C-alpha cells in the first residue's frame with residue numbers, strides 16, 4: 294500500500310526544508326506549485342484555454358503567459374479569478390494524480406504531495422493523511438522577513454492572506470513543529486515516518 298501524504302504549512306513555515314529531507318530519504322515529493330507552472334506552458338491544454346478566455350494580451354512576446362499581468366487581472370476581479378482557477382486547478386489535480394499513480398505502480402511506501410494551500414483549495418480528498426509544518430507566528434514572520442527581505446508590514450500582509458497555522462493544526466493528522474533547529478525537525482520527521490511507514 295502506498296500512503297499518500299499531503300504536506301502543507303504556511304508561507305515560510307518550512308515545507309521546502311521538509312520536502313528536501315523527504316527526497317533525501319528517497320520519498321517522491323510531488324510539488325503542486327511546480328506543476329501549476331508546467332501545465333500552463335505554451336501549447337498545453339490549460340494554456341490554450343487561458344488564451345481563449347483572457348486573450349493574447351496576457352501573453353509575453355515569446356508567447357509564454359505573462360504571470361504578473363494575469364495576476365493583476367485576477368487580483369481585482371473575483372469572477373476572472375474563478376475562471377482561471379477552473380482551468381488551472383483541474384489540470385494540476387490531474388497531473389498530481391498521474392504522478393501518484395506512478396508511485397503506486399512502483400509500490401512505493403509513500404508519496405508526498407507538497408500543496409501549500411491544501412486546506413484552502415479543498416484538496417484534502419486526494420490524500421490519505423495530512424502533514425502540517427507548523428511554526429508560531431513570530432518565528433514565521435522572522436523567517437519570512439529574513440528570507441524575502443520584507444519589512445514587518447510586508448510580511449504580515451502575506452501571512453494574513455492565508456489561513457493561520459494554528460487553525461490548520463486542527464485540520465491536520467500529523468504536525469511537525471519547525472520552531473526549533475533543523476536537527477529537531479529532522480528527528481520529528483524521521484520518528485513520524487518510522488511510525489506510519
Ligand SMILES: Nc1ncnc2c1ncn2[C@@H]1O[C@H](COP(=O)(O)OP(=O)(O)OP(=O)(O)O)[C@@H](O)[C@H]1O
Pocket residue numbers: 302303304305306307308309310311409436437440471472473474475478
Ligand atoms: N528549523 C529552521 N531553523 C532555521 N531556519 C529555518 C528552519 N526551517 C526553515 N528555515 C528557513 O526559513 C525559511 C523558510 O523555509 P522554507 O523555504 O522551507 O519554507 P516554505 O514553507 O517552503 O516557504 P514558501 O512556501 O514560502 O516558499 C528558509 O529561509 C529556511 O532556510
